[in-house]
Amino acid sequence: MNTPVMTPVFARDIALGQRNLPSREQYDAAMRDIFERRYYTNHGPLAREFEARLQRFLDARHAICVTNATIGLMMAFDALGVRDSALVAAPGNPALRHALTWCGIEALTCDADIGTGHLSIDHASRLLAGRKPGALIGSSLWGDACDAAALCRLGELHGIPVLFDSLQAFGSTVAGARPGAAGRMEVFSFGLDDVLYAGGGACVATDDDALAARLRNIRSSYGAGAPVSVDKTSNGRMSEAQAALGLVSLDRYAGRQAHNRELFEAWRDRLAGVEGIRVIEPSRVDVSNHQNLVCEVDADAYGVTRDELIERLAAHRVESRAVFAGAHAQPLPGATRIGAAWMTLPLGAHVSVADIDAICNLIAQTSVERVGSRGAAA
Amino acid sequence: MMDKRSVADLALFGARPLFDTPKSTSNLVQPPLERFLAYAHPGLTAPGSVTRQFEARLAAFHDVEHCVSFCSGFWALAVTMVALALPGRREVVMPSLTYRRMADVVAWTGLLPRFCEVDAHTLAISAETAKACIGDDTALLLGVHPIVNCCDVEGLSELASQHGVPLMFDAVESVYETVSGSKIGRFGAAEVFSLHASKLVNGFEGGYVTTRSASLAAKLAALRDGATLERGAIDARLDDTHAAMALANLDDLEAQVERNRERYLRYRDALHAVPGTRLLNFDESLKTSYKNIVVELLDDWPLPRSLTIEILNAERILARAYYWPALHAKPMAYPHVATELPQTVSLSGRFALLPCGDFVTPVDIDACVALLSFMRQHAAEIIARAESREAA
Secondary structure (H helix, E strand, C coil): CCCCCCCCCCCCCECCCCCCCCCHHHHHHHHHHHHHHCCCCCCCHHHHHHHHHHHHHHCCCEEEEECCHHHHHHHHHHHHCCCCEEEEECCCCHHHHHHHHHCCCEEEEECECCCCCCECHHHHHHHHHHCCCCEEEEECCCCCCCCHHHHHHHHHHHCCCEEEECCCCCCCEECCECCCCCCCCEEEEECCCCCCCCCCEEEEEECCHHHHHHHHHHHCCCCCCCCCCCCCCCCCCCCHHHHHHHHHHHHCHHHHHHHHHHHHHHHHHHHHCCCCEEECCCCCCCECCCCCEEEEECHHHHCCCHHHHHHHHHHCCECCEECCCCCCCCCCHHHHHHHHHEEEECCCCCCCHHHHHHHHHHHHHHHHHHHHHHHHHC | CCCCCCHHHCHHHCCCCCCCCCECCCCCCCCCHHHHHHHHCHHHHCCCHHHHHHHHHHHHHCCCCEEEEECCHHHHHHHHHHHHCCCCCCEEEEECCCCCCHHHHHHHHCCEEEEECCCCCCCCCCHHHHHCCCCCCEEEEEEECCCCCCCCHHHHHHHHHHHCCCEEEECCCCCCCEECCEECCCCCCEEEEECCCCCCCCCCCCEEEEECCHHHHHHHHHHHCCCCCCCCCCCCCCCHHHHHHHHHHHHCHHHHHHHHHHHHHHHHHHHCCCCCEEECCCCCCCCCCCCCEEEEECCCCCCCHHHHHHHHHHCCECCEECCCCCHHHCCCCCCCECCCCHHHHHHCCCEEEECCCCCCCHHHHHHHHHHHHHHHHCHHHHHHHHHHHHHC
16 A cells, blocks of 8 residues: 555554453552462462352353463363364464364364354354264354354264363353353463453363363372373463462453443444444354454455555554464365454453544545545546 | 481371471572562563563573573473474484473374483483484484483584484473583573473473574474464463563572572581482582482382382472383373383482472471481381381
């Protein structure tokens, strides 16, 4: 694009991610407590408390806290003994692909529904007619949820275990329950990008006692329940510092969710007036954590491509990113469209409604300028 | 105070333990809170900034060009193995008398552990012990520094270059040491360290890799950030809070080493008086952290090692067997090269780690050694009583 030299709209970087960090006072109090106790890691009192709180919050029999989400996913696959291949939607978290690769599991890539961006159950059924993967993995993305009930029916029909990548779905509910409650296991992430921040940690939730025991032994915490035999351990412990940050963040969850919702509504309302931009609204959840804002750029109607818009926003210090739609060999029309046209915009603790107003003005102007320059050329 | 007068006073037989709080082999060193917070605060507004500061500081500390941080030493090892392994080859040549999860690390990478003997003097892999295991399928040579002093860095480096095999070091136990006038951290293609609370530099949890190679550092960072879909990619970043803890502890490192040295000398002097034990001596001609206390239970030590440790543990002295069982002797559910290593098996039965680190005072050390002495003097009665306890 022929952008003239200009001053960025923002004097600071507006980054992606939730960035739900504690206040300095909360941080200092949490750390002072650890320093007094001098217990730093290995399933300490705070890790145990955090697990108990998460179990109540998620209504899960077990929440096994781990150091990060990728390792949580790897532990889940290992605990379940997933072999050969697993069905996943093409769009999703790169962490899921990483975890599959580490576990030697091939991703059997399924197309996504172009409306919601989530796994297409129709395409999944067609794929399962010809192959039997070791697991079906549903990813709940961008504050919405995949069709877990339909995926579980498919799993039952074909005798394949179902588990859920709910890395982005903490706090969201479907029919009053956590999004992947119907599966064998569900992994949540607590990093900077997520609504709950626990120093980059994560947890694996399950209602299955035997799987929980395996997970605890794979994690290799000391003194965390009865030893059971596992193929290999993973060193996936959550430290007391991570657990302390998680507890602080959990106390603040309702406020964070309300802030996210306010920002989400601001985005939706402002962008409704911009032709060619469609906000992807969570549709399957009854409550969303609203931790992401995803929109689709129709380049024909908007006048500018998604990638041009990302570049333009970056020039004004606004971070945005193309949605990861996965590497896939076979043609997947839904995923291809999402990979070319969908993007995420900033939404988090560091973002205000006024910021969103300013970014939306920028987005509207970008379209007008482009259409204007085209008109001038013609 | 060691106040055991008769065998019945031992906690193993129901008496009150010698210590109220456990004395462990973990360091658990703690910096001043205010210093830790000062390092941590920038991370609350600029996430990632503390970790970058940590990497620059550690590169300077190890006198090496690059440092790449990780969420743990375990995953730092695994990612580095994937990054370095020769394509198309499968075996990692490594010692069996080492970190109990090392074979699991290799298993995650999809490579095969190929265990070699260790040198009886250093208790570590050496060029001599590794040589026999190097072959057409060797993807990587893994040198591991032992708990006291260092492995044969020069010999292993020469062996690796002779065979054109990449060499990496697990340097978890050798953060502070030097060999041949250079800091550990500069050797091989890469060296891997841990920030677990039990280690010399307590960062709660965490790890890092040092390397002189800019291209390897860039590759490791991309894999660690999960910024690629290549094999080995894993979002396994070090959290700012963990980095801040490590930074604050680094500030105190020289003083800590001095405290470690005092503990070590106290053990050395006291253990002289206990026949049947031999303290592994630090090589004081080189820089060393004096952190870990390892004793060999000699042939004239009158109690089995397992019972010795059981008695100590009951007194809340959390002594541990040194790398037992050896890795090759444990059942493994994953592919590996099966082997027999008699020297390793024999050595794995002889050593024990005694309490060390920040919770251990000179008085504690005297009490531990006095207890060992008491155990030696009453060995026959202890064995008889332990046997009758088992029979009951």
